[in-house]
Amino acid sequence: xxxxxxxxxxxxxxxEYDLAKELVVALLVVGALVIGLAFAFGSPDxxxxxxxxxxxxxxxDFVSTAAAExxxxxxxxxxxxPYNSAADGQTIGPLNLQKLGGVRIPxxxxxxFVVGPLHRQVGTAEVTAALSAWDAASADQQASWAGAYxxxxxxxxxxxxxxxxxxxxxxxxxxxxxLLAAAQAGGLDGALGAQGQFFSTDYTYPLLFLADGAYLEDxxxxxxxxxxxxxxxxxxxxxxxxxxxxxxTFWYQIExxxxxxxxxxxxxxxxxxxxxxxxxxxxxxxxxxxxxWIPVHRLIWRDYYRNHPRKT
Amino acid sequence: xxxxxxxASTWTGRLRDxxxxxxxxxxxxxxxxxxxxxxxxxxxxVATIAALAxxxxxxxxxxxxxxxxxxxSSVGHYVNSVHLWSVELFFLFMVVHLWGKFWMAxxxxxxxxxxxxxxxxxxxxxxxxxTGYVMQTNFDAQWISTQAKxxxxxxxxxxxxxxxxxxxxxxxxxxxxxxxxGGITVWHVLLVRKHGVVPPIxxxxxxxxx
Numbered sequence: 001x002x003x004x005x006x007x008x009x010x011x012x013x014x015x016e017y018d019l020a021k022e023l024v025v026a027l028l029v030v031g032a033l034v035i036g037l038a039f040a041f042g043s044p045d046x047x048x049x050x051x052x053x054x055x056x057x058x059x060x061d062f063v064s065t066a067a068a069e070x071x072x073x074x075x076x077x078x079x080x081x082p083y084n085s086a087a088d089g090q091t092i093g094p095l096n097l098q099k100l101g102g103v104r105i106p107x108x109x110x111x112x113f114v115v116g117p118l119h120r121q122v123g124t125a126e127v128t129a130a131l132s133a134w135d136a137a138s139a140d141q142q143a144s145w146a147g148a149y150x151x152x153x154x155x156x157x158x159x160x161x162x163x164x165x166x167x168x169x170x171x172x173x174x175x176x177x178x179l180l181a182a183a184q185a186g187g188l189d190g191a192l193g194a195q196g197q198f199f200s201t202d203y204t205y206p207l208l209f210l211a212d213g214a215y216l217e218d219x220x221x222x223x224x225x226x227x228x229x230x231x232x233x234x235x236x237x238x239x240x241x242x243x244x245x246x247x248x249t250f251w252y253q254i255e256x257x258x259x260x261x262x263x264x265x266x267x268x269x270x271x272x273x274x275x276x277x278x279x280x281x282x283x284x285x286x287x288x289x290x291x292x293w294i295p296v297h298r299l300i301w302r303d304y305y306r307n308h309p310r311k312t
Numbered sequence: 313x314x315x316x317x318x319x320a321s322t323w324t325g326r327l328r329d330x331x332x333x334x335x336x337x338x339x340x341x342x343x344x345x346x347x348x349x350x351x352x353x354x355x356x357x358v359a360t361i362a363a364l365a366x367x368x369x370x371x372x373x374x375x376x377x378x379x380x381x382x383x384x385s386s387v388g389h390y391v392n393s394v395h396l397w398s399v400e401l402f403f404l405f406m407v408v409h410l411w412g413k414f415w416m417a418x419x420x421x422x423x424x425x426x427x428x429x430x431x432x433x434x435x436x437x438x439x440x441x442x443t444g445y446v447m448q449t450n451f452d453a454q455w456i457s458t459q460a461k462x463x464x465x466x467x468x469x470x471x472x473x474x475x476x477x478x479x480x481x482x483x484x485x486x487x488x489x490x491x492x493x494g495g496i497t498v499w500h501v502l503l504v505r506k507h508g509v510v511p512p513i514x515x516x517x518x519x520x521x522x
Contacts, residue, residue, distance in 0.1 A: 006421025006511055010346045017345035019358075026355070026362035033401060034366050038393035045383060045392070046451035082471035090466040101468025201479025208476065211458035220455045231459055235445070235452045239396075242445060244403050244438055264466035272467075279431040282419035292513060296415035301512040304348040308515070 044237040046223070049216060051192065051206060055183035058215045062183065063161040064153045065213040066176040069109040070146035074212040077109040083208070084108075090265035098265065105204060110142070113209045114179050117191040127178035130171030137170065145170030227252060247271070334506050342505075349509050353412035357504075360405040364497070366398035368490070375486050379449055399441055406434060418510045426507060429500040436493040443485035446475050457481075 055062045068074035072086070080087035081098050082105045089098030118131055134142060149169035153161050161176070182188045192209060194200040210216050220226060223236045231252065233245040251257045251267045260266060281287055291297055298305055320329045373391045374382065382388035410430065419427040446457040457475040464470035474480055 005515055006423075008421075010508060010511060013347035014344040015347045015350065016343060017349060018343065019341065022355075022358050023362065026358045027365060030359055030362040030398075030401060030405075031366060034363070034394055034398045037397040037401075038390060041393070041397070042389065043393040043396040044450075044452065045389065045448075047383075048450050048454055079465075081468075082465060082474075097468040098466050099468075101465070101471030104471040105474060201482070202474075202477045204474060204476040207454060207458055210454065216454065216458065219451070223451075225455055227459065235456075240400055242438075242441060243400075244407070244441070262466070264463045268463055268467045275435065279428055279435075281414070281431075282424040282427050288417065288419070291415050291417040294415075295513075297417070297513050300351050300353050300412065300416060301348055303350050304512050304515070310514075 041239070044235050044239050046236040049210065049219065050186075051183045051188045051210065052186045054210065054213065054215045055180055055188070058213070058218075059180055059184075060153075060159045060161055061213045061215050063176045063180050064150065064159045065209070066114055066179045067146060067150040067153055067161075067172060069113045069209065069212065070115075070142070070172055070175060071150040072109065072143060073147065073150060074109055076107055076113075076208045076212050090262040092262065092265045092269045107205070107208065109209075109212075110146070112195070112205050113192065114175055116195070117188055118175060118178050118182065120191050120196055121178075121182050121187055123178055123182075126174050127181075130174035130178065133171040134175060141170070144168075146172045149173055149176070228258070247274070335502065339508075340502075340505050346509060346511065348512050348515075353408070353416075354509075356405045356409040356412060360402060360409050361497070361501075363398050363402035363405055367395065367402055370395040370398060371486065371490075379447060379482060383449070395444075399444070403437065403441070406437065410434060416510060417513055420510055420513075421507065423503075423507050423510055426500065426503040429496055429503060433493065433496050433500055436489060436496060440485060440489040440493055443481045443489060447478060447481040447485055449478070 065074065069077060072078070076083055078086045080089035081101050081103050083103065084107060085103055088096055090096075091098075115131065115134060118127060121127075123131070137145070145168065148167050149164070149172035152164040152167055152169070153159050155165070156163050161173075164173075179188065182191070189206065192206045193203055195205065217226070221229070225231060225234055225236070230246075230249050233243065233249045234241040248267065248271055251270060252263060257263045257267055277284060277287070320326050370391050374388070374395060377385075377388060377391075382392040413427065413430065442460070446453050446460065460475050461470055464473060464475060473484075
């Protein structure tokens, strides 16, 4: 039986096969390829966007984002786990793994992204007064001020914060303008990342704040990196990127995933099932028989089959 | 002289007997292979290992100089390019190797663990490469990490594996995942040597004698 034969040590014809020589030749050939490809094509290294860059290039987007962080209406503020409990997060039917993960990286957007960094700056008298007013107000009052200001900015063409209608915005405009000034001066990048510490290797806060604005995505879309442009498996320039993520990224391009509010959870759930299937191929009836049904092996072992024709 | 094969009484002796019993030297480093091992598809396994050697070598140089070095040094940028292209070739060779093994139904004859360790190598490689992409400290890292967080958060993984935390990603990329990948790769290769190369589908008993 062939199964038993595959289980036993091979007793048939052998041929000389120098594994060490094969490895050395492989190292030489692959090394030449790698060195040549690196020399010919290099690698992409588009500089990162600083908060200063963003604040200077798109101040309206920056201020509207800051106002939304104060109002608690930004993407991060309404995200849910692991950042807060403002939402339950995505589900796969009745299964809510996002909520099960818990709020392990708590983010109070108003404090973390706006008020806290401004407190750590040497601000103008106007900003100092605005901070005092904000800190003294109740949470409801803060939300009312910032919400009204955020809505007023959104009502203006192109979100022009300099032309908002008069309203009861409290210190929200001064805080947003103060944050813009600090960012434009280059003082926010360090303040937001380090959060008052000397050392920092955690960029959760600045990256969340940056991603809450439209500027980062605008730059990414210009580089053909949007979610509906096969998103994160690509990288800037004409480089292959993470092409091995094609199947994961593929699901986001088609229905029902492309229009689902729970697309991430469903795609991850699907990929987990497919991954388990991939690992367990030897035990899955049908799948493990595909190589017999589609005889690519006749090509791989063509010399063997030519020398050992099937007896009829 | 006492035979250690029959009389090993220490843990060390038993470990030695078990290892060299399963993998005697002529099985670990044979000079011959079955005659059917004659196809270009067999080259892609060792090509994957060769590419991995360049991934590790260029990664070690980048590690010595630090994660920001390649932004400001032309030498650093070239080493980063070597790292990138060795990773691309590593995946290309590995995927061809995997497909080859699939069409050979290479899990036959108690070789399921070899397939499984190979599949886990692929998955660990995807994870290791991903952490490399999010720790590039450039625009790509900003975009990829802020996009990827949503998928990871949606299934609860993001609560523990925070792609926005550069320090965590850096350590995953240069320490934890390479250790896991290296360990499973060694295990995979030892299993290949232990069980040998799978014979052709439907090879028959009478054909096994030369």
